[in-house]
Amino acid sequence: MTTPNYPLALAIATAGWSNHETARLINERAQRDGFRGVAIDHSRVGRWIRLGEKPRPPVPDLLAVLLSERLGQTCTPELLRLTPGHRVHVFLDAAEHEALLAVATAANLPVEEYVRALLRADLARLPSRPR
CATH class of the missing domain: 1.10.1220 (Arc Repressor Mutant)
Known part of the structure; x- marks a missing residue:
């Protein structure tokens, strides 16, 4: 059984980002921060939201930082339910x-x-x- 990730969906929607935009921003931040193996696409972001899949490090931290900056409030991988429960x-x-x-x-x-x-x-x- 899969459970949608409502906290992540809400944060991304509040940021005003599409799945495409979210993936692009993660890839850009990963590249800028020296993480060369990160290659996220919109369908992966959709699976995190719809199916509750968990991204591998460093993606949870990168996404939390991006959302924190955009929303002006602290978002952690735990609050976004991006870590194993x-x-x-x-x-x-x-x-x-x-x-x-x-x-x-x-x-x-x-x-x-x-x-x-x-x-x-x-x-x-x-x-x-x-x-």
């Missing part, structure tokens, strides 16, 4: 799943995003977080 499997009964789906729909969020937000909010309330 950790999966947690939670088994719900049918009623629990339906309730969760109903609340996520009311919040206009995909259920995965809503669950992620719930977990992050609970984790933030913990007295100390191991690093």
